Amino acid sequence: MNAKPMTPLQRVLTTLGHQEPDRVPMFLLLTMHGAKELGLSIREYFSSADNVVEGQVRMQKKYHNDCFYNFFYASIEVEAFGGQTIFRDDGPPNAAEPVIQKREDILKLQVPDLAKAPGIQQVLAAHRLLKDHAAGEIPIIGVVMSPFSLPVMQMGFEAYFDLIYEAPELFQRLMAVNEAFCVAWANAQLEAGATAICFFDPVSSQTMITPEQYRTLSQPIAKRTIARIQGPTATHFASGRCLSIVDDVADTGTAIIGISADESPAELKAKSNKRLSLLGNLNGIEMRRWTAQDAEAAVKAIIADAGAGGGLILSDNHGEIPFQVESETLQAVSAAVQEWGRYPLKWSR
Amino acid sequence: MSDSTVLELRDRLKNALLMIDYRTVREVLTGDHPGMTPFQRVEYLIVPVLEQIGTGWENGEYSLSQVYMSGRICEEVVDMILPPSDPSRIRQPKMAIVTLEDYHVLGKRIVYSALRASGYELGNYGQMQASDLVRRVVADRLQILLISVLMLPSALHVKDVVGGLQEAKHPVKIIVGGAPFHFDQQLWREVGADAFGETATDAVRIVHQLMEELA
Incomplete structure (x- = not known):
């Protein structure tokens, strides 16, 4: 028996190799909860790398999280394109007015200079600080929006769908x-x-576009982009379904797939056939009113479904746990993973 | 017109919508179909076909982009064959749709198009905050309010709308829809809504039921 527990990084790497580590790794993808930890408003919290680092360090210890999740908010990318962010006190910041007001604006759009984007620079500063805290033992997850999904914030859903169908050159x-x-x-x-990049691509899920559109429009872009990213990636559909495109997602070269609470981990695991590891799929919306027993049952169900043989990182299904989920619930999730996630999973057989 | 012809037209319409084939959609809906009034084309062709596509989305067969484009195309054609001023348009009970707080308005647009393509006329309030929405619903004397949200905090603020309308003693039926209500099937009751629609087709069906209740 191995008496010494693995580090979070060893645990994650082992499961990504489709081997069983000491227990199922758990990524509690917490962002805004750091503001609660520090007693700050969400806006104030995300205004400084130091705040986010302190929040992540405290939450990693509190919940025995197997990662640091260095995600501020999605519209930080739109800020780099000249857009604005709207903050609220009880939820994630949102992109304000689209930076692309009319289709012709696309012709003038330039690739932003990262050095001139203050929000981006705060995230990079947080990575540098987290690297010291991680000491090579805790994976640090960075986040990007996929090229195919970013336009929802750049120009709005409707205008983007219209563009796809009506203006292929633009x-x-x-x-x-x-x-x-x-x-x-x-x-x-x-x-x-x-350590790795979470490639958020909700518009590519089969909830949003057809598998055929994924194969012809989105997947070639994802494949090219992921090939140029110099580290491992996890493709996340942010609650969208992906069963019909699992093979195509694996072909992009990504290592992990973030899965929806609407789909069966067992079915996805079988279909991905060790080409992908699963990340998910606790229902973050329902989690708001879970009891400790509900949390335990949900954790056990996923582990029983897809834990055997590794290839599973337990997480929520959206890539961000709602601000309304209480600390007690998160602790109950963590405790359930500690208790029921220990390999070998004799109880589930 | 025989049942088999109607079924054939539905098939053509559905395939054309899924392929985003505007020309065929227009041909089917504006073609020479003796004895079929514009409103019957809406009722017998568009409503069932949009329902099939909506159900297909729910089952994972079709995508949201297809649901959106189908509704949008049908709405455009219906505006041609059944203009907003046409007396056949259904204007009562008075209703409107809104995106509460969120900045993603696709869900509202899909439901708005599906209702208009089904022959209903309704107000489009755009994106509003709870307190402003309460004032507007009261001022406009709405009987049915459809609320679309994407984010959980916005879904929870439906409670504020319900409370505000109760305080104003303005009776209105509230139908909610959007991802948070899908992922937590108890949420619509918790926030005090009268109904929850999983899809745009559900919204059309619920509006129809409420119309009968309110008649």
Whole structure:
């Protein structure tokens, strides 16, 4: 029996190799909860790398989290393109008015200079500080929006879908700009200390577009982009379904797939056939009203479904746990992983 | 017109919508179909086909982009064959749709298009905060309010709208929809809504039921 527990990084790397570590790794993808820890407003919290680092360090210890999640908020990327962010006290910041007001604006769009984007620089500073705290033992997760999904914030959902169907040349021009930005942004995070990049791509889920559209429009972009990102990636569909495109997602070269609470981990695991590891799929929305017993049952169900043989990182299904989820619930999730996630999983057989 | 012809037209319409084939959609809906009034084309062709596509999305067969484009195309054609001023348009009970607080308005647009493509006329309030929304609903004397949200905090603020309208003693039926209500099926009751629609088709069905209740 191995008496010494693995470090979080060893645990994660073992499961990504489709071997069983000492226990199922757990990524509690907490962002805004750091503000609660520090007694700050969400806006104030995300205004400084020091705050986010302190929040992540405290939460990693409190919940025995197997990662640092250095994600501020999605619209930080839109800020780099000249957009604004709207903050609220009880939820994630949102992108304000679209930076692309009309289709012709795409022709003028330039790849932002990361050095001139203050929000981006705060995230990079946080990576550098977290690297010291991680001491090579805790993976640090950086985040990018995929080139294909970023336009929802750049121009709005409706205008973007209209663009895809009605103006293919402008769509390609927008993708070229976003692809260059995404690669530069991801690699800057890796250089600053990120261990891996979570490639958020909700618009590519089969909830949003057809598998055929994924194969012809989105997947080639994801494949090119991921090939140029100089570190491992996890593709996350932020609650969207992905069963029909699992093979195509694996072909992009990504290592991990973030899965929806709407789909079966067992089915996804079988279909991905060790080409991908699973990240998910606790229902973050329901989690708000879970009892400790609910949390335990949910954790056990996922582990029983997809834990055997490794290839599973237990997490929520969206890539961000809602601000309304209480600390007691998060502790109950963590305790359940500690108790039921120990390998070998004799109880589930 | 025979049942088999109607079924054939539905098939053509559905395939054309899924392929985003505007020309065929227009051909089917504006073609020479003797004895079929514009409103019957809406009722017998568009409503069931949008329902099939909505159900297909729910089952994972079709995508949201197809649901959105189908509704949008049908809405455009219906505006041609059944203009907003046409007396056949359904204007009562008075209703409107809104995105509460969020900045993503696709869900609202899909439901708005599906209702208009089904022959209903309704107000489009855009994106509003709870307190402003309460004032507007009261001022406009709405009987049905459809609320679309994407984020959990916005879904929870439906409670503020319900409370505000109760305080104003303004009776209105509230239908909610959006991802938080999908992922937590108890949430719509918790926030005090009268109904929850998983899809745009559900919204059309619920509005129809409420119309009968309110008649």
